[in-house]
Amino acid sequence: MTDIEQFRLQTREWLEANCPTSMRTPMPIDEMVWGGRNLSFVSEDQRLWFERMRDKGWFVPDWPVGYGGGGLDPQRLAVLESEMRRLRCRPPQINLGIWMLGPVLLEFGTEEQKRELLPPMARGEIRWCQGFSEPNAGSDLASLQTSAREDGDAFIINGTKIWTSYGNMSDWMYALVRTGPKEPKHAGISLIVLDMNSAGVNVEPIDLISGKSSFCQVFFDDVRVPKRQLIGELNGGWPLAKALLQHERRAMSKFSEISLPTHFDLLEYLRRYLPDASSPGEIALQQRAVSCLMEEHAFRLTHRRINETMRARQDASGLMAISKLVHSEQERDKFEVLLDVMGQRALGWSGDGFSERELALTNTWLNSFAQTIAGGSSEVQLNVIAKRVLGLPEAK
Amino acid sequence: MGLIYNEEQQQLQDSAREFLAARSPVAEQRRLRDEAVPEGFSLGIWKEMLELGWGGIAAPEQYGGLEFGFQGFGPVFEEIGRHLSSAPLLSSVVLSASLLESMGSEQQREKLIPELINGQRRLALALDEDCRFRPERVGLKARKDGDYYVLDGKKTWVVDGFGADGWLTVARLEDESLAIFLVDATVERVQVDHLNLVDSRNHAALTFDEVRLPAEAKLPGKDALLALETVLDRGTACLAAELLGMSESLFERTVDYLKTRVQFGVPIGSFQALQHRAARLYVDLQLARSAVLAAFECLNDPEASATERSSLVSLAKWKAGEMAHRVSNEAVQMHGGIGVTDELDVGLYLKRIRVVQVQLGDSDYHCERYAATLR
Ligand SMILES: Cc1cc2nc3c(=O)[nH]c(=O)nc-3n(C[C@H](O)[C@H](O)[C@H](O)COP(=O)(O)OP(=O)(O)OC[C@H]3O[C@@H](n4cnc5c(N)ncnc54)[C@H](O)[C@@H]3O)c2cc1C
Numbered sequence: 110m111t112d113i114e115q116f117r118l119q120t121r122e123w124l125e126a127n128c129p130t131s132m133r134t135p136m137p138i139d140e141m142v143w144g145g146r147n148l149s150f151v152s153e154d155q156r157l158w159f160e161r162m163r164d165k166g167w168f169v170p171d172w173p174v175g176y177g178g179g180g181l182d183p184q185r186l187a188v189l190e191s192e193m194r195r196l197r198c199r200p201p202q203i204n205l206g207i208w209m210l211g212p213v214l215l216e217f218g219t220e221e222q223k224r225e226l227l228p229p230m231a232r233g234e235i236r237w238c239q240g241f242s243e244p245n246a247g248s249d250l251a252s253l254q255t256s257a258r259e260d261g262d263a264f265i266i267n268g269t270k271i272w273t274s275y276g277n278m279s280d281w282m283y284a285l286v287r288t289g290p291k292e293p294k295h296a297g298i299s300l301i302v303l304d305m306n307s308a309g310v311n312v313e314p315i316d317l318i319s320g321k322s323s324f325c326q327v328f329f330d331d332v333r334v335p336k337r338q339l340i341g342e343l344n345g346g347w348p349l350a351k352a353l354l355q356h357e358r359r360a361m362s363k364f365s366e367i368s369l370p371t372h373f374d375l376l377e378y379l380r381r382y383l384p385d386a387s388s389p390g391e392i393a394l395q396q397r398a399v400s401c402l403m404e405e406h407a408f409r410l411t412h413r414r415i416n417e418t419m420r421a422r423q424d425a426s427g428l429m430a431i432s433k434l435v436h437s438e439q440e441r442d443k444f445e446v447l448l449d450v451m452g453q454r455a456l457g458w459s460g461d462g463f464s465e466r467e468l469a470l471t472n473t474w475l476n477s478f479a480q481t482i483a484g485g486s487s488e489v490q491l492n493v494i495a496k497r498v499l500g501l502p503e504a505k
Numbered sequence: 506m507g508l509i510y511n512e513e514q515q516q517l518q519d520s521a522r523e524f525l526a527a528r529s530p531v532a533e534q535r536r537l538r539d540e541a542v543p544e545g546f547s548l549g550i551w552k553e554m555l556e557l558g559w560g561g562i563a564a565p566e567q568y569g570g571l572e573f574g575f576q577g578f579g580p581v582f583e584e585i586g587r588h589l590s591s592a593p594l595l596s597s598v599v600l601s602a603s604l605l606e607s608m609g610s611e612q613q614r615e616k617l618i619p620e621l622i623n624g625q626r627r628l629a630l631a632l633d634e635d636c637r638f639r640p641e642r643v644g645l646k647a648r649k650d651g652d653y654y655v656l657d658g659k660k661t662w663v664v665d666g667f668g669a670d671g672w673l674t675v676a677r678l679e680d681e682s683l684a685i686f687l688v689d690a691t692v693e694r695v696q697v698d699h700l701n702l703v704d705s706r707n708h709a710a711l712t713f714d715e716v717r718l719p720a721e722a723k724l725p726g727k728d729a730l731l732a733l734e735t736v737l738d739r740g741t742a743c744l745a746a747e748l749l750g751m752s753e754s755l756f757e758r759t760v761d762y763l764k765t766r767v768q769f770g771v772p773i774g775s776f777q778a779l780q781h782r783a784a785r786l787y788v789d790l791q792l793a794r795s796a797v798l799a800a801f802e803c804l805n806d807p808e809a810s811a812t813e814r815s816s817l818v819s820l821a822k823w824k825a826g827e828m829a830h831r832v833s834n835e836a837v838q839m840h841g842g843i844g845v846t847d848e849l850d851v852g853l854y855l856k857r858i859r860v861v862q863v864q865l866g867d868s869d870y871h872c873e874r875y876a877a878t879l880r
Pocket of ligand 1: 238239240241242244246247248249271272273274275324479480482483484485486487488489492
């Protein structure tokens with residue numbers, strides 16, 4: 110038996126013994142475990158699964174053991190991932206730090222920063238949020254204005270970040286700040302990390318069309334951040350931000366894979382609310398719904414194709430570029446159809462007149478609007494496809 | 506195979522592309538049309554294709570095939586689409602040889618399959634009777650009369666039916682079940698009319714006026730409808746691959762035009778309104794490619810169930826059809842005035858795409874069929 114087959118067998122055995130059966134079911138959004146100082150679990154199984162994977166270093170199976178990872182090579186990582194898929198194991202925790210900042214730190218951080226920041230991240234002790242967007246810097250991120258002024262061994266931060274997901278529940282933030290006000294706009298940006306408990310940080314959750322949310326505006330009022338918390342070079346933040354956003358796209362596409370099927374399965378709703386379509390209008394609606402399902406099917410296959418393309422070491426960049434756009438638009442389209450299938454039952458806002466699932470559906474539908482904006486709007490995705498994939502010329 | 510071509514498929518694609526670019530480019534399609542060649546293809550090029558082994562891609566070795574597996578047709582039909590090439594590969598090999606393989610007697614298989622894959626004989630499938638594809642709605646009657654069968658009725662849209670050596674004809678027996686008859690082109694009382702569609706290919710209408718056939722003309726296999734479904738799935742997947750190839754070529758031409766055509770002092774491809782539309786076509790092309798490859802993967806898998814097969818094949822034809830429709834409409838629009846001229850090849854693609862879109866079932870048909878697999 111080769112080493113790798115041996116590893117597969119051991120991994121399979123370990124997962125079978127250590128992943129509680131209730132952690133092998135599709136994961137509802139509200140049962141995701143986020144690491145951090147305010148860690149909490151909805152069940153004992155969830156806690157066990159979290160702790161066991163943590164102790165193996167398998168929150169980050171491919172990071173070096175010295176930084177709290179599992180030390181697996183790419184081959185073994187692939188084995189672990191495929192065995193977890195086989196058993197349908199839920200991800201034991203979700204953490205932006207691990208997905209986005211971690212890989213950037215591994216590549217660009219100093220040894221001291223890695224030793225300080227990576228192990229708590231790898232153990233799920235610190236929850237991270239992303240402070241990039243500002244009220245006047247969204248799609249055009251590089252026009253950000255939050256300032257970091259040098260003062261002895263620290264930076265003094267002033268300004269505001271907006272749309273910070275889970276800003277009110279996070280422990281640390283990685284943020285883009287302007288350190289070179291006189292430099293050209295891309296050349297005056299730095300990447301820093303800061304503790305959300307620092308004096309002068311204020312976090313205000315924003316009410317969305319879906320209701321209360323954990324998307325926040327964060328205000329900085331003379332916040333002192335030690336200079337050793339600068340990642341990479343002074344004014345060298347832009348390339349790091351781009352690398353980070355690439356990890357974000359990869360993580361998002363992986364995330365959409367593990368969180369599928371969503372708990373609003375169009376087919377199931379079709380069977381329940383439109384069981385025997387008979388009038389021409391109902392039949393047309395049913396066909397529209399089936400078209401939606403077919404588009405989703407084609408997207409799932411495309412996901413598989415991305416994986417196979419990468420495994421074959423062929424270029425998957427074009428396919429990766431369409432992934433976020435297609436997924437977020439298909440979700441939105443699906444809810445539009447669900448609304449038509451369910452009529453007013455999908456429009457309940459609150460109260461006993463509606464089941465919990467119906468209310469959750471309204472909420473998720475309204476949230477689906479955010480998905481075509483967050484993480485690079487659909488229009489920005491189309492720009493990327495047009496320019497980078499198709500090579501169409503820049504506008505003059 | 507998976508959702509990307511393996512090495513052998515890649516080689517097949519490369520060699521098909523090289524061959525077709527040299528021997529059957531779009532200009533050849535234009536020549537066939539302008540000279541009104543009634544067969545709609547060139548016999549010489551068809552022979553060359555068969556010499557390359559395309560006829561034997563899926564056929565068992567015992568009948569002279571290569572047993573490469575059905576997956577080999579994916580890249581070949583993609584390239585056929587890309588070059589807008591015409592050949593009776595679908596009608597005579599993918600449909601007819603497959604149908605004989607599942608329904609013919611041992612004697613018929615041993616004699617006819619080798620002849621079909623080496624081109625000595627050419628057969629066409631006579632199934633459609635209506636303008637909308639419904640393979641189970643067969644009205645052509647076959648009445649038993651002593652040792653003979655008598656066929657009476659009409660067939661239409663018989664692909665490559667004109668000039669064929671015979672037609673595998675689907676008929677309804679007196680007990681209402683379906684049967685398939687091998688009707689030799691030499692029998693009397695069959696009238697063949699050429700139907701000239703926008704793609705200038707070979708489509709025929711057949712009229713059977715009390716046609717007497719010997720009993721052995723009826724293929725002896727059981728359950729003709731079931732056999733037909735499998736064979737039609739194969740044909741449908743090939744058409745989806747052809748749509749993909751045509752659309753990809755058309756899309757590449759259009760993107761090139763966006764980069765080179767200058768208006769208002771800039772290439773028109775720098776206008777965001779056009780960029781976004783082009784980007785959306787790219788998205789559709791990718792989704793369609795995934796679906797088409799999944800259909801071929803499934804057809805190649807002996808373990809796949811009939812439900813899986815019809816679900817994936819219908820998904821492929823539906824998605825490829827919807828995508829090709831959009832790509833062809835946009836290709837014309839983005840070329841401006843020159844886009845509606847006969848001089849440009851874009852129109853030839855548009856017209857062929859429309860025909861392939863409806864052949865063996867349009868989007869509505871395949872959406873309905875996919876829906877049936879969800880029950
Ligand atoms: C739910 C949610 C969570 C988020 N989480 C975070 C987070 O955790 N951290 C963080 O830093 N940010 C986060 N964001 C912010 C997100 O990245 C921005 O909202 C996004 O980049 C768009 O910026 P904007 O909202 O300022 O819109 P704008 O950029 O002002 O866009 C307005 C409209 O103009 C269009 N547009 C803009 N530029 C172009 C162009 N060049 N071509 C064509 N159309 C264009 C857009 O597509 C959009 O339709 C989140 C946003 C949402 C909605």
